[in-house]
Amino acid sequence: MSKSTIVKDKDFLNSVFSIITDYLESTQKGNNKVINFKKPEELKQLINFNLKEKETDNELLNTIKLAIDYSVHIGHPNYYNTLFCGPNKYSLAGDYIASTLNGTMYTYEIAPVFNLMEEAISLILCDQLRWEKTNYDYMFTPGGSLANLYGVLLARHYKFPNLRNIGLSSLGKELALFTSELGHYSIMKNAIVTGIGLDNVYKVKTDLEGRLIPSDLREKIEESIKKGKIPLMCNATIGTTVYGAIDPLKEIATICKEYNIWLHADGCFGGHLVFLSEYNDKLEGLKYFDSFVFDFHKVLEIPLQCSIVLTSHKGLFKECNTMNANYLFMKDKVSYDSSLDKGDASIQCGRHIDVLKLWIYFKSLGLDGLIGKLRNTLKVTKYLCDKLKKNNRFELLIDPEYYNVSFHFFGELDQSNKDEEFWKKVHLLAPKVKAEMVSRGSMMIAYQYQTQVDFKKPGYNFFRVVVLLDKTEKDMDFIVEEMKDIGKKLMTKF
Amino acid sequence: MSKSTIVKDKDFLNSVFSIITDYLESTQKGNNKVINFKKPEELKQLINFNLKEKETDNELLNTIKLAIDYSVHIGHPNYYNTLFCGPNKYSLAGDYIASTLNGTMYTYEIAPVFNLMEEAISLILCDQLRWEKTNYDYMFTPGGSLANLYGVLLARHYKFPNLRNIGLSSLGKELALFTSELGHYSIMKNAIVTGIGLDNVYKVKTDLEGRLIPSDLREKIEESIKKGKIPLMCNATIGTTVYGAIDPLKEIATICKEYNIWLHADGCFGGHLVFLSEYNDKLEGLKYFDSFVFDFHKVLEIPLQCSIVLTSHKGLFKECNTMNANYLFMKDKVSYDSSLDKGDASIQCGRHIDVLKLWIYFKSLGLDGLIGKLRNTLKVTKYLCDKLKKNNRFELLIDPEYYNVSFHFFGELDQSNKDEEFWKKVHLLAPKVKAEMVSRGSMMIAYQYQTQVDFKKPGYNFFRVVVLLDKTEKDMDFIVEEMKDIGKKLMTKF
Numbered sequence: 008m009s010k011s012t013i014v015k016d017k018d019f020l021n022s023v024f025s026i027i028t029d030y031l032e033s034t035q036k037g038n039n040k041v042i043n044f045k046k047p048e049e050l051k052q053l054i055n056f057n058l059k060e061k062e063t064d065n066e067l068l069n070t071i072k073l074a075i076d077y078s079v080h081i082g083h084p085n086y087y088n089t090l091f092c093g094p095n096k097y098s099l100a101g102d103y104i105a106s107t108l109n110g111t112m113y114t115y116e117i118a119p120v121f122n123l124m125e126e127a128i129s130l131i132l133c134d135q136l137r138w139e140k141t142n143y144d145y146m147f148t149p150g151g152s153l154a155n156l157y158g159v160l161l162a163r164h165y166k167f168p169n170l171r172n173i174g175l176s177s178l179g180k181e182l183a184l185f186t187s188e189l190g191h192y193s194i195m196k197n198a199i200v201t202g203i204g205l206d207n208v209y210k211v212k213t214d215l216e217g218r219l220i221p222s223d224l225r226e227k228i229e230e231s232i233k234k235g236k237i238p239l240m241c242n243a244t245i246g247t248t249v250y251g252a253i254d255p256l257k258e259i260a261t262i263c264k265e266y267n268i269w270l271h272a273d274g275c276f277g278g279h280l281v282f283l284s285e286y287n288d289k290l291e292g293l294k295y296f297d298s299f300v301f302d303f304h305k306v307l308e309i310p311l312q313c314s315i316v317l318t319s320h321k322g323l324f325k326e327c328n329t330m331n332a333n334y335l336f337m338k339d340k341v342s343y344d345s346s347l348d349k350g351d352a353s354i355q356c357g358r359h360i361d362v363l364k365l366w367i368y369f370k371s372l373g374l375d376g377l378i379g380k381l382r383n384t385l386k387v388t389k390y391l392c393d394k395l396k397k398n399n400r401f402e403l404l405i406d407p408e409y410y411n412v413s414f415h416f417f418g419e420l421d422q423s424n425k426d427e428e429f430w431k432k433v434h435l436l437a438p439k440v441k442a443e444m445v446s447r448g449s450m451m452i453a454y455q456y457q458t459q460v461d462f463k464k465p466g467y468n469f470f471r472v473v474v475l476l477d478k479t480e481k482d483m484d485f486i487v488e489e490m491k492d493i494g495k496k497l498m499t500k501f
Numbered sequence: 502m503s504k505s506t507i508v509k510d511k512d513f514l515n516s517v518f519s520i521i522t523d524y525l526e527s528t529q530k531g532n533n534k535v536i537n538f539k540k541p542e543e544l545k546q547l548i549n550f551n552l553k554e555k556e557t558d559n560e561l562l563n564t565i566k567l568a569i570d571y572s573v574h575i576g577h578p579n580y581y582n583t584l585f586c587g588p589n590k591y592s593l594a595g596d597y598i599a600s601t602l603n604g605t606m607y608t609y610e611i612a613p614v615f616n617l618m619e620e621a622i623s624l625i626l627c628d629q630l631r632w633e634k635t636n637y638d639y640m641f642t643p644g645g646s647l648a649n650l651y652g653v654l655l656a657r658h659y660k661f662p663n664l665r666n667i668g669l670s671s672l673g674k675e676l677a678l679f680t681s682e683l684g685h686y687s688i689m690k691n692a693i694v695t696g697i698g699l700d701n702v703y704k705v706k707t708d709l710e711g712r713l714i715p716s717d718l719r720e721k722i723e724e725s726i727k728k729g730k731i732p733l734m735c736n737a738t739i740g741t742t743v744y745g746a747i748d749p750l751k752e753i754a755t756i757c758k759e760y761n762i763w764l765h766a767d768g769c770f771g772g773h774l775v776f777l778s779e780y781n782d783k784l785e786g787l788k789y790f791d792s793f794v795f796d797f798h799k800v801l802e803i804p805l806q807c808s809i810v811l812t813s814h815k816g817l818f819k820e821c822n823t824m825n826a827n828y829l830f831m832k833d834k835v836s837y838d839s840s841l842d843k844g845d846a847s848i849q850c851g852r853h854i855d856v857l858k859l860w861i862y863f864k865s866l867g868l869d870g871l872i873g874k875l876r877n878t879l880k881v882t883k884y885l886c887d888k889l890k891k892n893n894r895f896e897l898l899i900d901p902e903y904y905n906v907s908f909h910f911f912g913e914l915d916q917s918n919k920d921e922e923f924w925k926k927v928h929l930l931a932p933k934v935k936a937e938m939v940s941r942g943s944m945m946i947a948y949q950y951q952t953q954v955d956f957k958k959p960g961y962n963f964f965r966v967v968v969l970l971d972k973t974e975k976d977m978d979f980i981v982e983e984m985k986d987i988g989k990k991l992m993t994k995f
Contacts, residue, residue, distance in 0.1 A: 017522050023594040024518040027601050028511050046837050050613055056621040061867025067591065070864065071598055074614045074857065081603045094603050097561065100517040104565055106596040107521050109575045109588050109804040119544055120568045127550040149643035152850045160694060174698020175669035176676070192824040196848050199822065200654060202696025204668020304851070310603040311853045328693065330686040343540050354690050356646045357798070359805045363568065370564065373555025
């Protein structure tokens with residue numbers, strides 16, 4: 008590359024950097040709308056999606072600005088729509104550097120620093136899980152669904168090490184998976200992927216707080232055995248997607264040990280709670296678990312994707328997935344601990360450096376700093392819940408385990424008779440409130456309903472605010488006031 | 502976030518940006534070593550991997566610099582080790598912006614611009630594949646191995662739509678996969694993942710150029726049928742990992758159509774050739790294929806990961822993987838073409854924005870510009886091959902289809918009698934040459950051997966230079982001179 012190109016690189020990149028800092032400043036202050044929604048046909052008028060024509064640097068910078076303008080601003084103070092939030096300067100710095108280096112994780116030799124960082128992160132989690140440091144293993148994955156996939160693969164290989172060769176058809180028996188009816192759908196998708204089949208996934212009933220009911224788990228296991236199936240794995244969720252419920256880990260572990268069932272914990276959303284001593288009792292059961300999954304990009308201010316799956320069985324990833332491709336794993340006479348080479352143990356080949364953004368973020372806080380942030384978020388969540396309880400336009404569905412605040416919003420509806428007609432109106436109000444939010448661009452909160460549980464109001468829409476890091480009591484006040492204001496405005500049309 | 506924090510954000514980020522531009526400048530000029538290798542125990546002395554302690558901004562910036570120093574410099578002019586190269590300013594800009602926005606791809610609503618960009622990219626590929634625009638579908642994935650996984654899932658669902666429910670055990674028959682013995686190992690790994698089993702993967706023999714032999718494919722299919730298996734999918738490789746061979750697509754298609762076998766093309770490495778008219782004849786058979794996979798992060802200057810899988814069966818991803826999770830896919834009364842919502846069709850849930858880096862890169866060149874870069878790389882590769890043919894210290898293994906130059910290096914070995922003793926010396930010389938390269942940090946080229954084919958010198962190490970974009974004839978001269986110099990130096994110790 009000639010020197011003149013390099014100088015031009017700097018000019019272009021510096022323009023990009025200034026777009027980035029301006030954007031972060033403006034979004035973090037909430038100067039822009041949370042979303043400026045356009046339909047596909049409108050957006051196609053605003054941005055030229057024709058790929059064949061080349062654009063100049065200035066045109067590209069303009070395209071970048073438009074791409075930003077018409078995207079959802081996750082880092083906006085009034086964004087509460089997903090289980091992840093805007094990244095901060097530290098995690099972003101890590102991600103920028105990872106892209107710049109463009110390494111891949113398959114061996115220590117090709118990514119020495121980042122393999123040691125992955126090891127260090129895994130060790131701190133192993134510690135929190137109270138697992139033996141000499142007998143655990145880990146893998147970073149692009150997202151929680153794939154991390155959960157490893158859970159199923161490990162469970163299957165542990166019980167039937169020959170299955171990787173002979174295949175499921177030759178086993179002659181069906182394998183059964185167990186998860187609560189509020190567990191993440193990736194357990195179902197992974198039953199498809201692994202060839203186990205949806206009919207062999209048993210959905211265990213949940214209680215009014217959204218937690219798996221152990222006695223129903225036992226019944227479902229017995230049912231599967233009666234049908235001639237082999238109970239393989241039970242998924243326990245630490246933080247269900249909608250309610251944030253934590254399944255009773257110890258009770259689940261006791262039952263599963265009895266039946267020799269692999270214990271998998273989906274902590275994608277709630278896994279960070281292992282850092283908080285006040286959750287020790289609830290999470291103590293994890294020490295009996297065989298695998299544990301956590302999305303670092305959820306809750307923490309780390310950009311997608313950064314997930315990990317750990318197992319309390321050393322070497323199992325490799326036993327399960329090895330192919331010994333010699334073109335990748337030649338040793339070049341360099342001697343080092345080959346357990347740091349994760350490539351052959353992974354179901355990916357090239358693997359993006361996900362750990363650096365997490366590392367820089369973690370080190371910017373230290374463990375105590377991270378814990379402080381999480382505890383503050385618990386406080387702010389409690390503040391919002393208390394506020395909603397005191398206001399008769401809102402009805403809290405559940406006292407949250409941590410940051411998920413699920414509530415019905417009544418707006419200006421007449422509450423004198425809360426009959427079915429009333430609840431139908433509540434149900435219909437939610438999409439109107441959301442549409443008004445999107446149109447104002449003032450705030451973004453998701454709504455949904457649940458039918459699969461014996462819940463307080465099955466089938467009726469409710470809102471879910473995910474209170475993530477660095478939110479303040481003032482932000483919570485805004486949610487309540489803005490929703491009330493939207494309610495008032497809509498009443499005139501309702 | 503308070504204003505003072507935002508100002509500090511800018512300071513920190515600006516320091517990171519200046520580290521990035523300095524690094525890119527120095528690496529692209531080749532001012533640093535390609536690699537400064539340290540063993541784990543040495544690296545642990547140089548970088549503090551203890552996570553519990555917080556670091557100040559200055560300490561973090563220093564950690565970032567160290568992380569860069571001890572990483573492999575993929576963007577260095579003399580790096581030829583992998584099938585991917587250093588990104589350029591355009592793709593990096595796209596990746597930085599994607600991290601900054603931190604969106605996720607599951608619905609059009611949450612990522613409108615990026616869903617339309619994915620659609621536009623898929624359309625241009627559909628065009629090159631000569632597939633019907635009204636009857637194709639696509640999915641972006643984190644890497645080619647997972648893209649190949651979709652191939653197996655689609656094949657299975659297309660033939661046995663009920664299998665996602667009943668599972669493989671209930672099918673009562675084994676499914677068989679076919680791939681050449683030089684096909685990528687992910688086909689094998691995916692046989693494990695999907696429960697099909699390694700014993701049901703038939704490895705078809707390759708010819709002296711590394712291409713699948715159609716007559717052996719037919720034999721293997723017949724063999725599988727005799728054993729009572731159902732032939733499900735054949736993988737044809739466009740660019741095998743080591744030799745860059747292109748399997749005979751038309752012949753494979755003819756045989757597979759006869760047996761009603763799903764045609765999957767693994768174009769992870771060579772998929773970009775669909776843009777070059779001089780490969781029309783070789784790739785024409787793709788129009789009969791059911792699925793096609795391409796890693797944009799290979800060959801092109803796009804950072805990991807950015808892969809796509811396309812199928813010529815519209816709607817099949819969704820039919821195969823749908824769960825209809827209502828908390829994600831509520832429509833909020835916004836009406837738009839729901840085929841843009843990929844979340845429910847994916848085996849991931851959250852999905853990183855991989856398309857923006859590709860988009861900006863593509864638009865910076867235009868289609869003609871991209872084609873020009875690829876053609877220039879073909880020229881430079883030919884220059885290297887011609888040079889190696891003329892020099893008796895080197896022996897080219899194969900005339901490459903495109904950019905993979907595989908050759909034995911003899912250094913100063915006495916070539917008067919090329920007996921088995923001689924080849925053993927050639928074999929042993931390779932790791933020594935590589936170690937000297939790493940120690941000098943002057944260049945990075947991979948070596949490997951192949952045992953699974955009836956090749957010219959089975960079992961003996963050879964080098965493989967992957968000539969990627971923007972290399973020059975001068976760079977090729979350097980490879981030859983540097984290797985000769987290393988050969989001379991080593992002779993004194995040999």
